[in-house]
Structures are given as C-alpha cells and as structure tokens.
Amino acid sequence: MLTLDYIDTMPSNYYIYDWGDIHNPNPAIDLKAIKKYNDLVCSHKHAYGVLGGDLNEYIYHDDKRYQPNIHKGTIFNDELENFKFMFQKIKDKRRMLYIFGGNHEDRHKGKFSPIDFIGQWFDCDYTKMNLVKAIFTEYRICDYHPFSGTLNSNAKDDMMKEFNELLSMKAKLRKLPADDCLLMMSHHWHKVRVFRPSKKPRYISLPPTTKRGHILKGFNSTTEPIRIKNKLSYIHEDDRYYACCGSALRGYVEGISTYIEKRGYEPTEIGCIKIEIKADKVNNVEKVFL
Numbered sequence: 001m002l003t004l005d006y007i008d009t010m011p012s013n014y015y016i017y018d019w020g021d022i023h024n025p026n027p028a029i030d031l032k033a034i035k036k037y038n039d040l041v042c043s044h045k046h047a048y049g050v051l052g053g054d055l056n057e058y059i060y061h062d063d064k065r066y067q068p069n070i071h072k073g074t075i076f077n078d079e080l081e082n083f084k085f086m087f088q089k090i091k092d093k094r095r096m097l098y099i100f101g102g103n104h105e106d107r108h109k110g111k112f113s114p115i116d117f118i119g120q121w122f123d124c125d126y127t128k129m130n131l132v133k134a135i136f137t138e139y140r141i142c143d144y145h146p147f148s149g150t151l152n153s154n155a156k157d158d159m160m161k162e163f164n165e166l167l168s169m170k171a172k173l174r175k176l177p178a179d180d181c182l183l184m185m186s187h188h189w190h191k192v193r194v195f196r197p198s199k200k201p202r203y204i205s206l207p208p209t210t211k212r213g214h215i216l217k218g219f220n221s222t223t224e225p226i227r228i229k230n231k232l233s234y235i236h237e238d239d240r241y242y243a244c245c246g247s248a249l250r251g252y253v254e255g256i257s258t259y260i261e262k263r264g265y266e267p268t269e270i271g272c273i274k275i276e277i278k279a280d281k282v283n284n285v286e287k288v289f290l
Contacts, residue, residue, distance in 0.1 A: 001177065002127040004098055004134045011046045012280050016097065017288070019272035020052035020145065020187040021247035023104070025082040028250045028258050033270045033290035037248075038089040040274075040288065041096075048095055052187040052245060053102020053130055053145030056083065056114045080117055091122055098125035100132045102145040102188060133181065138280040142178035143185045151189040151244060152266075166195045169242050179234050182282060183241045185273065190247035192271035192287045197239045241285045246271040248290075 017040055023029060041049040056079050090096055101115045105128060119126025134141040149172060153164035173184050251260035251268040260268065271289040275282065 001131040001133065002100070002129050004125050004132060006097075006134060006136050008137060010136060010277075010280075012278075014046035014048065014277050015044060016048050016050055016275040016277070017041050017272050018050040018052065018143065018185050018243070018245045018275065019248070020050075020102065020245050021054045021190055021249060022051070022083075022086075023054055023057045023247075023249040024086065025079050026057045026249060028253045028256055029248050030250050030270050030290070031086070033248050034086045036290040037272060038087065040272075041090050042093045048097040049090055050097050050143065051099040052132075052143055052185070053100060054104045054188065055099065055102070055118060056080070057104060080114060083114075083118060084121060087122075094123060096122040096124040098127075098132060098134065100126065100143065100145065101128040101130050103130075103147040106130070106147070131176065133178065136277075136280070139183065139282050140178075140181040141183040141185060141275075142173070142176055142181035143187075144173065144176060145187040146172060147188070149189075151191055151193070162195075165191075165193060166242060169193070169195070169244065170237060173242070174237055181240065182235055183243070183275065183285065186242075186244050189244050190249065190251075190268040191244045192246040192269040192273070192289060193242075193244040194273065194285050194287050195242040196285065197241060241282070243273045243285060245273050246287075246290075 017037065019037060022034075037049070041047050084091070087096075099115060099119055099122065105113075105115050113128055115126055115128045130145040130147065132141075132143040134143065151165055151168055151172075153161040153168070155161040155164055169184075169186060173186060176184075178184060247268045247270060249268055250270065251258060251265060269289070271287055274284075274286050274288045276284040276286075
C-alpha cells in the first residue's frame, strides 16, 4: 500500500477521472475511448487523471489466455512507446495525478517495471503496488486493483442484480485498511459502476488512544484513522461511495477472438468514474461511458 498526501495542494474545486485496465497494446483496445479520456482530463484547467493497474498487457506464452495474434509476445519497448502515443495529450498538460499497478504489472516482477517508466514519463505519483490511499483536505480515496475475482450476479431483475453487485463489492473491499475513506474505488472487473451512500457520511470520532491495528467496535483497520479537522474519524461502510472504474478493453471485436469471447463472458464496459469536488468536499460521483 502507498499513501499519497494531497492536503492543501489541490484547488478547492476540481475533477478526478479514475480509469484503468487499458491493456496496452492489445488490439481489442478502444482507441476512440482513449482519445475521449484524454479530452475529458484536458477539458478543464482543474481536471486530473488516475490510472489504476493493468495499463500494459502481459500474458505468459503458457497462459491459457495467450493468443499470438493478440498479445504478440512481450516486447516492452514497443508497448511503452505505444502507451506514450495514446496518452501524450495528458502528459503534455501534466494532468495525471497518480498511477499504480495491477496483476499484469505484477507479472513483470524482478524483470522490468512499466509503472516506474510510465510514472516518470507522466511526472506524477506512482507505485507498483496495487493499493493507494490518497489523502485530500476533506476526504480520502481508497483506490484498489484486486488480483482476482469477478463482480457478477445471476439475478434476472436489474435492481436485484445491482444490489447483489454492491454486496459483492463491499465484501471484497471491507477488509482493506480503509475505514477512513469516503471513496472506495476498484478496478480489474472491467465494469462501470457507482453505488452512492445511503445517507450523508457520518464521521464518528474515535478515542485518541486508538493504536495502529487496534480493533474497536465497528472499526477494523490496520492504519491510523483519518484526521479531518484534526479529529480521528471512521466512516460507516454504508456511508461510502463504491465504484468500479471500467476498462479500455473491448470484449467482442470484429475480426478478433478475445478470451472474453471464447469464455462467453459479459461484454466489458468502456468507461471511467468522474469525481467532482466542490469546496474541498465530494459533491458528486458518476459514471462516464467513453
């Protein structure tokens, strides 16, 4: 886990566009979506991008998903040059806030670090780890790229399906050291989802004697609780935003047989999450389809 401190470094009003799962240079990437994302991040003088894992494709030749016509080996230089081409506009405007790794980057372990290269190229905060806690003046973000699992529901009713997906997401994220986070952002599942709080967030003060990793009633964390206005606080899990940040990888493409097609999975969802901040507070969180 990496904690990033943005307290008093951001403007009072701004936007964050949280995306990931680009899977460069897979030919199933939606290049129109890449262009739209660049345009969104650069459309406002106080808009910023976040990319959360699986930015580059890395599939072993003995992986059952490997397909020579899609993955074309692991030529790092070509991959990275292609990534630079896709996100040059954001780089030129210096609008990338932070990036972090996913399961595909983890496969490079001990050999090569695409996240280091891309982070230095963007000149932004970056880490190979798959969990980031971003601390802002009046709220915190838990940004996470799990290495496994899916976000599915077999319910036939749309409302029940959405409810099941929310329960599934909560179950997957509640064990993270993020009891102080208002925004629970997830990647890897290639879906665009936003679940809003049941009510206005309740910041519950905790005793100042709380120790790192100490377990209290309704509080389960391995890090220090948040200090908002110098008070220790915990946000009830029903009072948080939960979001899944989409993908740039299409599941069904004319002329390409992707692993998604071969397994008969649901189509991926091409989009990101837009976070609107007003007067340092979270004003809105919404889906943006690209």
